[in-house]
Amino acid sequence: MNNSFLPEPIDQAASIDLSDKLKAYLFNKFPLNDDCTASSFTEGTEIQFWEDFLMNFSNGKDIFNALKECYPSLNFLIDKEIDKAELYNNMLLKGTTNDIKLTSYIKLEDTKNISLELHESIAGKIPVLTIPNNEDFVKILQSIIHKNNPLPIPASMGAVLLNGLNNSKRFNIIKKNWLQNNPFGDWNTEFSNNIMLKKSLYKDKLIILSTKPYSNVTASQLGLEEDLWISYSISIRKEHEFTHLYTLKKYGQATNNLHDELIADYIGIVKTIWNYNKVWMLTFMGLENYPHYREGARLENYVKESKLSPDDFKQLITIIKNAIENIAIFDKAVGKVKSIKDQTCRIDALCEISLIDLASANGAALLIDIYYENFHRTLF
Known part of the structure; x- marks a missing residue:
């Protein structure tokens, strides 16, 4: 040396x-992890979902509206204790995203420049959502992280890695496919016994980035x-x-x-x-x-x-x-x-x-x- x-x-x-x-x-x-193998970095079912999602994405529909089907909280206003409302809980707990009729809903300043891409990292692929407008970045974080409550987001915070984020669209695809193959089956039993514990089937890892100066410097x-x-x-x-x-x-x-x-x-x-x-x-x-x-x-x-x-x-x-x-x-x-x-x-x-x-x-x-x-x- x-x-x-x-x-x-x-x-x-x-x-x-x-x-x-x-x-x-x-x-x-950080414990020493002797059990970590190359399989820890292999792509899961969520990557196939995002590849299909982006491939089928319609240019006539902005990415923010498409993501509302994945994360229902993005439909709601940022408002104190809105997460206690019955409609809010029904949508988030039951994953209902079709025919949503809200009298008031979240509005962003610049949805057309929000982008979603799959990025290759040293730990495998991951979807990255980039939000150029800072007010929009704050609202989306408040919606996803704070259940639409207007809790402050530090000015020095410009990105987040989310792990274990419920994706209603992925969940509904699993449910629909199972019911088609098992028309007389009991979905609730299937979910409890075989789906619920396999969180990677319906929970996401997602990076959300702003484009503002790093660390508010x-x-x-x-x-x-x-x-x-x-x-x-x-x-x-x-x-x-x-x-x-x-x-x-x-x-x-x-x-x-x-x-x-x-x-x-x-x-x-x-x-x-x-x-x-x-x-x-x-x-x-x-x-x-x-x-x-x-x-x-x-x-x-x-x-x-x-x-x-x-x-x-x-x-x-x-x-x-x-x-x-x-x-x-x-x-x-x-x-x-x-x-x-x-x-x-x-x-x-x-x-x-x-x-x-x-x-x-x-x-x-x-x-x-x-x-x-x-x-x-x-x-x-």
Whole structure:
């Protein structure tokens, strides 16, 4: 190993006197998954559904209206406690999407430019829904994630990977086909015994992307031209979500945690500009003027449920800053991403090292060692 890449000693506050809450937050939730095989990344029935869906898609019908058949919540207004209405629950629980008659329904600003595509990622194909208008992006997330309640979507949030999303159209196709083949059968019994537990038959993985500046960071903050930064933002965001898909399939984890986010942002950046830019990363997290934290930045999105004390938060921003510094040293040591194997070995190494270890004085050296061990193991 080239010792010139090893880190200088940095603040070790990350490894001492942590509260129980902060230790719990920093606990590495990526277990070693010895059961993961190539089959974990094979295409399921949902990909065939989306291939057929897109092939049969009518140009006279915008994609948003077509998706209403898949996700009935997209028919309803964004309104407080609308999910308690009888019609809402009947549609979502029973999957009824035909002959919908609503006196009021969700209206978007720019449906014609919403796009849906199947993208090939390092973890297989996945449908990606891109929503250019930010107000529309917020409404669709409120509809799908918050059951049409007007809960706030952080300005720094620009994408989401959804897992286990009920698809009424897929469900209704299964039901229709079974009833045609079993006209005298009991569908309720069939569903309970043979369908309900096979969630992949009717539940989706879906990425929803906006096209706004990444992490709500402006081009001027990074010294870039506006058009170039928007292009970079879309690429970083997409690769970020593909990384979450990979960790979900391999480790069963894609959580709202800073460990996940540092990994996904690292891959997003290096797949976009080929090397890690720690200044960008610090800015994404609101730490460009460390130790000052910029209120409203992305970092706080991932700790809201943890109820950390002000002292915990102060220690956490030191941990994140040091982790970013060590990832930068690691990236310089291993160079540009050369292959899919190289990319996945980097992700695996970042998953296997805890944030506390990554933020320590020898965090970069530990990460480099794990990466090379993983890389060489895949050769044999």
